Every structure is written in C-alpha cells, then in structure tokens.
Amino acid sequence: MRAHFPNAFIKGVDISPERIAICRGRLLDAEAGRTQFEIGVSVRGEDAAVYDAVLAMAVFRHGQLGDYAVTENRLLDFDRFERAVTDLARTVRPGGYFVLRHSNFRFTDTAVAAEFETVGYAQCVSPLFDRSGARLPDQAREAALFHKR
Ligand SMILES: C[S@@+](CC[C@H](N)C(=O)[O-])C[C@H]1O[C@@H](n2cnc3c(N)ncnc32)[C@H](O)[C@@H]1O
Structure with missing residues (x-):
C-alpha cells in the first residue's frame, strides 16, 4: 500500500491481534505518523x-x-456481509473508491452499491454466491473497483 500511495495516511484494521502485531512489528519508525493498525471487527466507529x-x-x-x-x-x-460493506462504504468520501477482491459475495448485490459506479474489473478467482446462498455461474472477471458518486 505504501509503495502505491507514498504520501497517504493508511489505516489497517483486522480482527486478528496476531496479524495486527505482525503489521506493527514491520512498521518502520519513519512510517509511524501516517500508518496505523487497529484490532477491530468493524469500522462503525470511523467518521463518515x-x-x-x-x-x-x-x-x-x-x-x-x-x-x-x-x-x-x-x-x-x-x-x-451487507452490513459490513455498508459500514465500509460509509467511510468513503464522495469521489473516492471502494475496492472489493476475493469475496464470495458481490458488492453489486447490496443496497449501498447504488451509491457507487463500477469502474474496474479483475479476474474472478473465487466462487460467488447470491443473497440466498445459491452459487452463481462461474465468471471470468468480477467488478472490483467502485467509484462513489
Ligand atoms: C485472507 S486474509 C487477507 C489479509 C489481507 N487483506 C491481504 O489481502 O493480504 C483475511 C483477513 O481478514 C481478517 N478478518 C476476518 N474477518 C474479519 C472481520 N470481521 N473484521 C476484520 N478483519 C477480519 C482475518 O483476520 C485475516 O487477516
């Protein structure tokens, strides 16, 4: 992430204390002010x-x-899944981007996706399931990059 966004403030959230400890262990001192790692199960506490x-x-x-x-x-x-991605989508500023990869559900099946336009696709390597749990037909690519209106 840092290689792609050299000047950005970057925050990583993961449910696993062990994985967050690994991230913190790898963090360079020079990065500390603009990189944060947090143990968490949701982003409900983040501002919109x-x-x-x-x-x-x-x-x-x-x-x-x-x-x-x-x-x-x-x-x-x-x-x-829908509750979690709705929380994530809420934190994206208008004009910003949401990226979803290697999910077993489609963002486009959620209500909040109406606030976004699909602007990028990627190879689909994970089986996809619909809202009811039924397996969707295999597809070569999936919507992956969404632009908030
Ligand atoms: C397959 S790993 C992917 C890690 C990383 N995003 C990557 O692409 O390398 C999935 C991660 O999701 C985390 N995870 C699973 N459920 C979560 C939840 N409800 N909230 C936050 N993190 C969660 C797991 O602890 C694990 O680190």
Missing part, C-alpha cells in the same frame, strides 16, 4: 466520508467455499 479509498482484500470469504463443487453457501451470511 473521510477516506479516499477503502479496500477489503480477501476478507469476505471462506476457504471451504473455494471448492468449485460447492453449490450452496451455508458458511457465510449475506446480511452480515
């Missing part, structure tokens, strides 16, 4: 419309759904 870009990379997924023989998702709940 403050971030230029919010990325959720390989978070909304389950390894056992990676088996292409799975036709029904009984492991992840769409409503929880």
